[in-house]
Amino acid sequence: xxxxxxxxxxxxxxxxxxxxxxxxxxxxxxxxxxxxxxxxxxxxxxxxxxxxxxxxxxxxxxxxxxxxxxxxxxxxxxxxxxxxxxxxxxxxxxxxxxxxxxxxxxxxxxxxxxxxxxxxxxxxxxxxxxxxxxxxxxxxxxxxxxxxxxxxxxxxxxxxx
Amino acid sequence: xxxxxxxxxxxxxxxxxxxxxxxxxxxxxxxxxxxxxxxxxxxxxxxxxxxxxxxxxxxxxxxxxxxxxxxxxxxxxxxxxxxxxxxxxxxxxxxxxxxxxxxxxxxxxxxxxxxxxxxxxxxxxxxxxxxxxxxxxxxxxxxxxxxxxxxxxxxxxxxxxxxxxxxxxxxxxxxxxxxxxxxxxxxxxxxxxxxxxxxxxxxxxxxxxxxxxxxxxxxxxxxxxxxxxxxxxxxxxxxxxxxxxxxxxxxxxxxxxxxxxxxxxxxxxxxxxxxxxxxxxxxxxxxxxxxxx
Numbered sequence: 159x160x161x162x163x164x165x166x167x168x169x170x171x172x173x174x175x176x177x178x179x180x181x182x183x184x185x186x187x188x189x190x191x192x193x194x195x196x197x198x199x200x201x202x203x204x205x206x207x208x209x210x211x212x213x214x215x216x217x218x219x220x221x222x223x224x225x226x227x228x229x230x231x232x233x234x235x236x237x238x239x240x241x242x243x244x245x246x247x248x249x250x251x252x253x254x255x256x257x258x259x260x261x262x263x264x265x266x267x268x269x270x271x272x273x274x275x276x277x278x279x280x281x282x283x284x285x286x287x288x289x290x291x292x293x294x295x296x297x298x299x300x301x302x303x304x305x306x307x308x309x310x311x312x313x314x315x316x317x318x319x
Numbered sequence: 320x321x322x323x324x325x326x327x328x329x330x331x332x333x334x335x336x337x338x339x340x341x342x343x344x345x346x347x348x349x350x351x352x353x354x355x356x357x358x359x360x361x362x363x364x365x366x367x368x369x370x371x372x373x374x375x376x377x378x379x380x381x382x383x384x385x386x387x388x389x390x391x392x393x394x395x396x397x398x399x400x401x402x403x404x405x406x407x408x409x410x411x412x413x414x415x416x417x418x419x420x421x422x423x424x425x426x427x428x429x430x431x432x433x434x435x436x437x438x439x440x441x442x443x444x445x446x447x448x449x450x451x452x453x454x455x456x457x458x459x460x461x462x463x464x465x466x467x468x469x470x471x472x473x474x475x476x477x478x479x480x481x482x483x484x485x486x487x488x489x490x491x492x493x494x495x496x497x498x499x500x501x502x503x504x505x506x507x508x509x510x511x512x513x514x515x516x517x518x519x520x521x522x523x524x525x526x527x528x529x530x531x532x533x534x535x536x537x538x539x540x541x542x543x544x545x546x547x548x549x550x551x552x553x554x555x556x557x558x559x560x561x562x563x564x565x566x567x568x569x570x571x572x573x574x575x576x577x578x579x580x581x582x583x584x585x586x587x588x589x590x591x592x593x594x595x596x597x598x599x600x601x602x603x604x605x606x607x608x609x610x611x612x
Contacts, residue, residue: 292422
């Protein structure tokens with residue numbers, strides 16, 4: 159049973175069939191096997207949030223899920239959200255507000271921020287801070303990141319009105 | 320780091336999972352949400368030979384209210400508890416505590432059963448089980464077993480569960496109408512493990528507490544149901560009464576010292592939490608004067 163296990167799952171809308179070792183986590187599966195390197199690996203024990211992706215619509219730590227657990231699941235990575243245009247406005251505002259410096263935390267930040275904006279269209283800064291509390295930025299650019307999420311929320315609200 | 324190699328079995332039923340555990344004993348680990356198990360494996364703190372994944376046992380998921388009991392399946396995720404109308408209505412203490420458990424991405428995977436079986440003394444849910452007088456239900460080779468919350472937690476990462484058992488559900492008594500609750504914790508960052516915390520459930524009659532269960536966490540090797548709280552029941556609470564109870568409280572605590580706080584700082588925070596708790600439960604802000612951390 160330590161040998162490879164067959165899995166079939168949906169990644170960014172495409173069916174993927176693979177054989178994976180039980181110890182392989184989703185982050186490494188995405189990066190090493192599928193070359194989806196937008197998902198970053200930081201601490202590998204759930205503290206930093208750099209590896210955040212969506213599984214069945216919910217954001218999760220891809221370092222804390224085994225690929226074998228995802229048979230039949232639907233996964234969306236930063237590449238999926240980026241290519242579909244779902245977060246084009248958020249990405250543009252991140253650039254405008256200098257919300258990324260080295261960029262290492264950015265994919266995870268975008269994932270967590272979009273998750274909040276889907277749940278709560280106009281969060282205040284405290285709520286944004288709380289929702290992003292599981293994502294570290296070691297350049298410490300937190301204020302600009304919160305600015306960017308707040309600005310995007312306002313822009314989206316404006317568009318709806 | 321990466322986890323070392325292990326075998327993997329996806330359990331098809333509770334019975335199937337129990338068979339695997341019977342065969343492997345303590346060389347196997349049960350995987351539910353994996354939010355404590357996988358970090359420990361990635362850090363190579365543990366290297367189980369077999370992982371028994373119970374993640375697809377949907378019969379272990381969900382919240383049901385039957386009469387005056389709320390039953391929560393072991394695989395119910397933190398986010399499900401946070402969104403559950405039944406939990407909000409009948410176990411508001413739990414609803415409030417859940418918001419302090421880790422971060423959204425962790426709450427989307429982590430489960431109540433996993434958190435309780437892991438038994439980290441700094442985590443919120445074990446203390447809530449003790450405060451709410453929960454019954455924990457385990458399934459094993461000899462059938463089901465019911466364990467009181469206050470007796471379930473034995474030490475750091477230690478519980479009453481044997482390696483052959485699986486935690487399948489918890490049952491909470493629906494609190495009476497005149498119940499009130501209090502939850503607070505000190506942590507460096509929203510969602511971090513607590514430096515000191517308190518989950519409390521009480522019954523208020525007039526200006527007095529008719530019952531009070533205070534479960535302190537991160538203040539010992541398991542959640543501590545404070546005996547000192549008894550002296551606050553059925554009496555008119557004055558600052559002197561409260562101060563006596565806090566003095567008794569720190570005598571029964573044996574907090575750890577770590578990089579976050581010294582044992583004496585933790586004792587101090589426990590007193591602050593007790594004062595805040597009693598003041599909030601009785602809606603008596605006067606009892607919390609000078610109660611800053």
